[in-house]
Amino acid sequence: MEREIVLTGVSVDYGNRLALDNVSTRLDAHRIAVIGANGSGKSTFARLLNGLETPTSGSMTVHGLDPLRQVKQLRRRVGFVFTNPDAQIVMPTVAEDVAFSLRGRGLSKSEIADRVASVLAENGLGDHADAPAHSLSGGQKQLLAICSVLVSDPELLVADEPTTMLDAANTRRIADLFAALPQQIVLVTHNLRLAERCDVALLFDGGRLVEQGNPVDVIGRYEREFA
Amino acid sequence: MQALGLYRPGSSILHRAPAGGKLIGLFVLALAASVLPASLVLLGSLSVIVVVLYLVAGLGFRELAGQVLMIRWLILLLTITGLLFLPLEDALANITRMVLVIVLAGLVTLTTRTSDLLNAFEVALSPLRLVRVNPERVSLVLALSIRTVPVIAGFAQQLRDAQRSRGGRLSIRAFVVPLLVLSLRHSDDLADALVARGAD
Ligand SMILES: Nc1ncnc2c1ncn2[C@@H]1O[C@H](COP(=O)(O)OP(=O)(O)O)[C@@H](O)[C@H]1O
Ligand SMILES: [Mg+2]
Numbered sequence: 001m002e003r004e005i006v007l008t009g010v011s012v013d014y015g016n017r018l019a020l021d022n023v024s025t026r027l028d029a030h031r032i033a034v035i036g037a038n039g040s041g042k043s044t045f046a047r048l049l050n051g052l053e054t055p056t057s058g059s060m061t062v063h064g065l066d067p068l069r070q071v072k073q074l075r076r077r078v079g080f081v082f083t084n085p086d087a088q089i090v091m092p093t094v095a096e097d098v099a100f101s102l103r104g105r106g107l108s109k110s111e112i113a114d115r116v117a118s119v120l121a122e123n124g125l126g127d128h129a130d131a132p133a134h135s136l137s138g139g140q141k142q143l144l145a146i147c148s149v150l151v152s153d154p155e156l157l158v159a160d161e162p163t164t165m166l167d168a169a170n171t172r173r174i175a176d177l178f179a180a181l182p183q184q185i186v187l188v189t190h191n192l193r194l195a196e197r198c199d200v201a202l203l204f205d206g207g208r209l210v211e212q213g214n215p216v217d218v219i220g221r222y223e224r225e226f227a
Numbered sequence: 228m229q230a231l232g233l234y235r236p237g238s239s240i241l242h243r244a245p246a247g248g249k250l251i252g253l254f255v256l257a258l259a260a261s262v263l264p265a266s267l268v269l270l271g272s273l274s275v276i277v278v279v280l281y282l283v284a285g286l287g288f289r290e291l292a293g294q295v296l297m298i299r300w301l302i303l304l305l306t307i308t309g310l311l312f313l314p315l316e317d318a319l320a321n322i323t324r325m326v327l328v329i330v331l332a333g334l335v336t337l338t339t340r341t342s343d344l345l346n347a348f349e350v351a352l353s354p355l356r357l358v359r360v361n362p363e364r365v366s367l368v369l370a371l372s373i374r375t376v377p378v379i380a381g382f383a384q385q386l387r388d389a390q391r392s393r394g395g396r397l398s399i400r401a402f403v404v405p406l407l408v409l410s411l412r413h414s415d416d417l418a419d420a421l422v423a424r425g426a427d
């Protein structure tokens with residue numbers, strides 16, 4: 001399976017400012033951290049990876065797919081976890097929300113129920129299957145959002161500051177969950193300890209990719225120059 | 228927050244009955260409650276039916292009372308306007324009709340998973356395909372609305388807390404504007420999530 005993200009001179013222009021400025025990179029590491037100050041372009045980079053945003057210029061492929069021409073396939077293979085789980089949970093109850101991700105895939109009802117039950121059980125939400133989503137704690141909501149992504153078995157998981165709204169215990173829990181996943185992960189985070197646990201880190205500044213490499217070195221530069 | 232009578236898991240005959248059947252039953256009973264000439268016998272027997280159904284569903288009087296309590300302001304409003312413009316008997320009959328219909332609808336949502344309800348809606352709405360409306364989209368909108376009520380209620384709570392913590396009096400303008408902003412931003416985020424989750 002090809003596991004490579006390739007960007008060649010990609011810029012994203014919002015009219016009056018460049019959110020990404022001529023970014024080129026080639027990524028095949030398992031776990032990729034993305035760090036940088038607020039407004040540096042991290043979210044824009046993340047959103048490119050499943051076609052939520054498209055390049056204004058330049059070209060890119062994600063696992064061999066072109067986001068402009070193959071966006072449907074791309075979205076099936078790339079799962080996206082947002083910062084605020086409340087905006088990501090679209091169905092009223094826990095099991096229904098997970099099942100929502102499997103709509104239109106030609107699976108039987110019982111197959112869907114099995115897959116939903118097993119992903120919830122694996123992530124400690126088995127007892128909450130029929131609970132209303134709004135009755136969950138913040139950490140449980142983010143776990144649910146992640147379950148809803150994992151149930152469709154993506155090849156690449158993109159998470160944009162998934163632990164920003166969580167306390168230390170829940171952050172740890174999600175970090176451990178991510179660490180155990182076989183999929184490629186792109187993790188945008190301000191939590192430098194999480195970034196440190198990745199295989200490679202990217203540092204953005206003002207829309208430019210200013211450094212890519214060993215997380216310890218990249219974090220070191222970020223702390224020296226930007227913090 | 229118990230904004231809507233969401234599904235209570237159970238194994239009663241009502242829980243196991245097909246959602247479509249329950250919707251048809253609801254429709255028939257609601258129709259009877261609203262259009263048949265009001266009489267003590269009619270409203271009395273419908274009330275008995277409702278109570279029995281709640282008991283059969285294993286929900287009991289507490290849940291029934293909870294459903295009525297949830298619409299207490301509506302009842303109050305209708306009582307006041309009813310008493311102003313109608314003879315006492317008619318006012319009472321109207322309120323009883325409305326409470327019966329709402330409580331019956333509550334019974335359906337309490338005993339039916341939202342997804343089953345939505346599937347039944349999709350079937351009921353399938354003639355819309357003829358006019359090129361996708362029933363799945365309609366039912367998705369319904370699901371999103373149900374999901375969004377507690378989220379917006381949460382925003383309202385945050386704003387109230389923020390105002391209280393600053394010791395100010397509750398100001399409507401300082402409440403409505405940020406609530407709108409939060410809600411609009413939420414709908415933006417939700418739209419992103421729907422796209423990312425392949426709902427288009
Ligand atoms: N939809 C948009 N319209 C206009 N400008 C935007 C939009 N989204 C992001 N930006 C701008 O692009 C820049 C990069 O934003 P973003 O990728 O969200 O940064 P980060 O996630 O690192 O905080 C910021 O200056 C931001 O204001
Ligand atoms: Mg961001």
